[in-house]
Amino acid sequence: MMKKLPLLFLLVAALLPVLPTPEFWITLANYIGLYSIVALGLVLLTGVAGLTSFGQAAFVGIGAYATAYLTTAFGMSPWMGLLVGLLLTLAAAFFIGAITMRLSGHFLPLGTIAWGLSLFFLFGNLEFLGKYDGLNGIPPISLFGYTLASGRQMYYVIGVVLVLAMIAVQNLLNSRPGRAIRALKGGGVMAEAMGVNTAWMKIVAFVLAALLACISGWLYAHLQRAVNPTPFGLNAGIEYLFMAVVGGAGYVWGAILGSTLLTLMKDQLQSWLPKLLGANGNFEVIVFGMLMVLLLQRARDGIWPYIRRRFPAQPNAVAPATAPALPMRAKHTPGEVVLKVDRARKEFGGLVAVNDMEFDVRAGEIMGLIGPNGAGKSTMFNLVTGVLPVTRGEILFRSHGELRRIVGFSSRDIVKLGIARTFQHVRLMPHMTVLENVAIGAHLRGTHGDLAGIATSILRTNRAEEQALLFEAKKQLERVGLGHLLYEEAGSLALGQQRILEIARALCCDPTLLLLDEPAAGLRYKEKQALADLLRKLKAEGMSVLLVEHDMDFVMNLTDRLVVMEFGTRIAQGLPSEVQQNPAVLEAYLGGID
Ligand code: ADP
Numbered sequence: 001m002m003k004k005l006p007l008l009f010l011l012v013a014a015l016l017p018v019l020p021t022p023e024f025w026i027t028l029a030n031y032i033g034l035y036s037i038v039a040l041g042l043v044l045l046t047g048v049a050g051l052t053s054f055g056q057a058a059f060v061g062i063g064a065y066a067t068a069y070l071t072t073a074f075g076m077s078p079w080m081g082l083l084v085g086l087l088l089t090l091a092a093a094f095f096i097g098a099i100t101m102r103l104s105g106h107f108l109p110l111g112t113i114a115w116g117l118s119l120f121f122l123f124g125n126l127e128f129l130g131k132y133d134g135l136n137g138i139p140p141i142s143l144f145g146y147t148l149a150s151g152r153q154m155y156y157v158i159g160v161v162l163v164l165a166m167i168a169v170q171n172l173l174n175s176r177p178g179r180a181i182r183a184l185k186g187g188g189v190m191a192e193a194m195g196v197n198t199a200w201m202k203i204v205a206f207v208l209a210a211l212l213a214c215i216s217g218w219l220y221a222h223l224q225r226a227v228n229p230t231p232f233g234l235n236a237g238i239e240y241l242f243m244a245v246v247g248g249a250g251y252v253w254g255a256i257l258g259s260t261l262l263t264l265m266k267d268q269l270q271s272w273l274p275k276l277l278g279a280n281g282n283f284e285v286i287v288f289g290m291l292m293v294l295l296l297q298r299a300r301d302g303i304w305p306y307i308r309r310r311f312p313a314q315p316n317a318v319a320p321a322t323a324p325a326l327p328m329r330a331k332h333t334p335g336e337v338v339l340k341v342d343r344a345r346k347e348f349g350g351l352v353a354v355n356d357m358e359f360d361v362r363a364g365e366i367m368g369l370i371g372p373n374g375a376g377k378s379t380m381f382n383l384v385t386g387v388l389p390v391t392r393g394e395i396l397f398r399s400h401g402e403l404r405r406i407v408g409f410s411s412r413d414i415v416k417l418g419i420a421r422t423f424q425h426v427r428l429m430p431h432m433t434v435l436e437n438v439a440i441g442a443h444l445r446g447t448h449g450d451l452a453g454i455a456t457s458i459l460r461t462n463r464a465e466e467q468a469l470l471f472e473a474k475k476q477l478e479r480v481g482l483g484h485l486l487y488e489e490a491g492s493l494a495l496g497q498q499r500i501l502e503i504a505r506a507l508c509c510d511p512t513l514l515l516l517d518e519p520a521a522g523l524r525y526k527e528k529q530a531l532a533d534l535l536r537k538l539k540a541e542g543m544s545v546l547l548v549e550h551d552m553d554f555v556m557n558l559t560d561r562l563v564v565m566e567f568g569t570r571i572a573q574g575l576p577s578e579v580q581q582n583p584a585v586l587e588a589y590l591g592g593i594d
Pocket residue numbers: 348351353371372373374375376377378379380
């Protein structure tokens with residue numbers, strides 16, 4: 001029954017205009033549709049990518065004014081108006097996005113308010129756009145010779161556009177670029193470490209959201225047949241954001257729900273509140289404000305999650321039983337130096353976290369990096385993987401048969417060369433499934449280019465690649481022993497399992513050097529043994545591993561060589577048996593824990 005509910009909903013929605021539905025309802029439904037299309041963009045931008053925008057109404061305005069101007073001033077067809085509107089939006093969003101998407105924290109929403117206001121005043125002050133009076137006499141859309149002049153006719157156009165937009169957003173989210181956009185919310189370090197160009201992905205999300213807003217504006221202009229600046233101001237921008245957040249900004253259906261609820265509420269409140277209070281004014285805004293505060297306290301994810309719980313949970317991405325294997329990088333020759341750290345130094349202000357460290361890792365060995373808490377091990381990892389720049393010194397990595405400098409490389413470039421890592425403090429997307437999280441690791445192994453990847457994802461012509469990537473993720477999860485948890489939410493796993501998940505994700509990068517930061521922390525004895533077996537197997541296959549770990553039994557039994565750090569400085573290096581006997585190490589480190 002629950003499964004059929006959306007279909008029933010769709011059927012009723014499709015029949016609405018042919019039933020004796022009052023005109024007023026049709027108008028209301030049309031507006032809900034128009035708002036939903038904008039809110040869908042905000043699902044992508046705010047709910048999924050975590051980028052808050054108060055300025056979407058301005059893009060609705062660009063869509064509306066472009067077609068209004070071209071059709072009234074030059075008698076062009078509305079379709080031409082749509083095309084020009086989309087191109088204008090593309091250019092404007094790309095430009096504005098490139099500037100504002102770089103802002104972080106509360107500066108980003110402030111930035112969106114700034115350009116939202118600017119565009120509003122631009123519409124209101126341009127002579128040829130009719131200033132604050134706007135433009136009138138916009139012709140209706142015609143399609144295959146039919147003129148769609150009535151609200152009932154436009155209802156179908158809006159409905160079809162809305163359904164297509166929902167499908168497009170859903171398709172995108174369940175694909176490689178979609179996973180990259182979803183990974184943005186994790187703060188960027190993890191996504192970049194998996195090879196995602198986060199700056200570009202933010203702009204993509206921003207441009208797509210703007211294009212949806214523009215389409216809504218185009219429909220609005222031809223429904224209303226007149227435009228003026230009021231509906232494209234900051235107030236409207238705030239309302240769009242309200243709709244997405246109230247409904248559930250993380251969900252496609254949340255956009256529809258939020259738009260419906262707020263539009264219906266606004267309509268009711270606008271007729272009741274003035275009567276109740278005996279005065280005229282936009283009192284509904286006060287109610288919305290209170291609602292928003294309540295929601296932020298009680299249900300940050302909006303209302304949709306409460307409804308979704310009543311439906312059977314279905315994973316978005318399902319791994320195929322089999323798929324063609326992805327191409328793999330050539331392994332290094334056993335014994336040759338893969339990573340060379342040459343007097344690498346990192347200072348944080350006056351603190352020397354890594355003090356002229358020197359060591360190397362050879363192909364097919366497990367190298368241990370140990371030392372007390374705060375010794376600088378994780379900072380060393382961050383230097384090697386390009387998360388932090390070195391203060392000075394050299395780091396070299398073997399790629400294409402040669403040791404090459406990698407200092408100054410971004411973490412995205414470094415993972416491309418074949419260094420993959422896990423994080424001491426796990427960085428995963430708790431609401432994505434285990435499988436989807438691990439598939440983020442396979443990001444660089446997708447073959448479609450950036451733009452082609454987005455287009456093929458939206459059109460769902462990327463199935464072969466998707467299947468190959470998901471199959472790879474599944475394979476790596478089975479390899480690390482998490483094959484039975486593919487469709488669990490990653491956040492529901494025990495912390496130890498989340499660490500293992502990160503290993504599977506790193507393996508998806510097809511690395512030749514694996515950097516593991518305390519992978520055994522939180523594991524039970526049996527799980528530690530399984531992890532040791534896995535690392536031995538990887539080593540046998542020619543993988544080089546640099547391992548930070550506190551469990552001495554685990555380290556001593558597993559590693560080929562060890563390098564010991566204290567206060568950022570290397571205090572010993574050698575075979576585990578040698579290091580164990582080293583007085584400096586016993587004094588500084590082993591003595592320290594006992
Ligand atoms: P370990 O991983 O060996 O426990 P870390 O590399 O995390 O040690 O930290 C080494 C030292 O550097 C610590 O004193 C820590 O407080 C400091 N540190 C690490 N990261 C930063 C940072 N981003 N800014 C300032 N200090 C840092």
